[in-house]
Structures are given as structure tokens and as C-alpha cells.
Amino acid sequence: MARPKQFNRTNVLDKAIPVFWMYGLAGASLSQLEQATGLNRSSLYAEFSSKEELFKEALKRYVSSGPAREILLAEPLGLSNVERFLNVAQWFSEDARGCFFVNSVRDLAELPGSVVSLIAEQVKAYQSLIEPNLQNVSTFVSPKTLSEIVWSYFAGLMLKDNFANTDPQTRSDEIRAFVDLLAGHERNQ
Numbered sequence: 438m439a440r441p442k443q444f445n446r447t448n449v450l451d452k453a454i455p456v457f458w459m460y461g462l463a464g465a466s467l468s469q470l471e472q473a474t475g476l477n478r479s480s481l482y483a484e485f486s487s488k489e490e491l492f493k494e495a496l497k498r499y500v501s502s503g504p505a506r507e508i509l510l511a512e513p514l515g516l517s518n519v520e521r522f523l524n525v526a527q528w529f530s531e532d533a534r535g536c537f538f539v540n541s542v543r544d545l546a547e548l549p550g551s552v553v554s555l556i557a558e559q560v561k562a563y564q565s566l567i568e569p570n571l572q573n574v575s576t577f578v579s580p581k582t583l584s585e586i587v588w589s590y591f592a593g594l595m596l597k598d599n600f601a602n603t604d605p606q607t608r609s610d611e612i613r614a615f616v617d618l619l620a621g622h623e624r625n626q
Contacts, residue, residue: 446484449474450498453491458499458537461544462492462552492541493552499537500559509566516616518570519587523594523612536595564588574619583619590615 452474456465467478467488474481485491508522533540541548541556548556568584575583594612597603603611 444474444476444480447498449476449481449484450491450495451502453495454499454537455533457492457495458533458540461540462489463544463547465492489549489552493549493555496538496541496552496555505563506566509570514570514572516570516574516620519567519619520612520616522567523587523591523615524609535598536591539592539595540599542592560588563591571619575621587619 453470456469456473460466460469465488467481470481470488470491471477476484481488481491485494504525505522508525509518511518511521538556538559541552545553545556564581564584564587567587568580571580571583571587574580578586594608
């Protein structure tokens with residue numbers, strides 16, 4: 438008779454996220470994952486079947502537990518939601534730099550197709566959440582194109598965080614300037 442599970446799957450994923458965030462799929466070792474989650478190798482494999490599957494489930498958990506959806510759907514829709522989204526991202530984790538989701542692209546060549554598909558789907562999902570907030574922003578660029586620009590800016594911010602410690606006020610000022618640019622406002626220096 439098999440022993441019942443002595444752990445909570447969500448808690449395991451939450452503990453695996455920082456390991457994958459810092460080291461990626463390729464760099465994270467099973468011993469690091471064992472130490473972080475408190476589970477031995479056989480328990481991890483029994484629950485997730487492979488390190489790649491654990492990575493995929495951790496990525497899903499990260500995306501679903503983040504504040505982006507709530508922020509970008511807040512009424513009234515508009516640039517203030519986009520600015521809040523860009524500003525909140527920097528505070529999502531004190532222990533890891535950038536964004537686990539954005540950082541996961543560094544392993545794209547080694548990721549299984551199902552994870553690559555998940556990443557592509559989530560990028561589209563984020564852009565579709567951003568787009569309605571940009572409906573009244575420009576008369577010469579479509580909201581869809583602007584949402585792609587906002588996503589690219591966000592990804593750039595998160596990548597920058599991997600090699601530069603940006604002061605929170607400086608980051609906030611940079612984001613404000615970007616949002617002003619989107620709105621077509623000149624900024625007084």
C-alpha cells in the first residue's frame with residue numbers, strides 16, 4: 438500500500454520557483470530543488486515525473502499567482518493600469534532578479550516544446566490584458582501594436598534587473614517617462 442502524500446503541491450511549487458528563477462531549468466540541480474522543497478528526488482519525480490515537468494508547473498504557478506491579471510483588468514481601464522503593472526513587477530520577489538517568466542526564455546533552446554508553447558501562450562495572454570488599457574492612447578498606432586511595445590519594454594526591464602540594481606525611485610521615474618511617451622505627453626525635466 439502506497440503512503441499518502443505528506444506535502445502540499447502548491448507549497449512545493451512555490452519553493453521550487455526561486456530555484457528555477459535564479460538558475461533556470463538547465464542550471465537548477467536536483468539537489469537544490471530537494472533542499473528548497475524539502476522533498477527527496479523520488480518524491481519529486483513521483484509528483485512531477487521530471488525536472489522539466491516541475492519547471493513547467495512552477496512556471497504555471499508563478500503566472501497564475503502573480504498580480505498582473507488583477508491589475509490589468511482593474512476598472513477604469515487605461516494607462517494607469519499599465520503603469521501599475523510595470524511598477525509592481527519589480528517588487529514581485531525580493532530574492533530573485535527580474536521576472537521568472539521572462540528569465541525562463543534564457544533556456545528556450547533546452548525547454549521542452551510544451552514549455553515553449555506555454556511561454557508563447559502566456560506572452561499573448563499578457564498582451565491581450567494590456568491591449569484594452571491602450572484603446573484610447575494613440576490615433577496612429579493600433580492598441581495591439583502598443584501592447585506588443587509595452588510587453589517588449591516590460592521584458593527589457595526584467596532582463597535589465599538581472600545585471601543592474603536599479604534604485605526603486607529611478608525605476609519608477611523611468612516607467613513614468615515611458616507611460617508619458619505612450620500618452621504622447623512631453624515630459625518636463
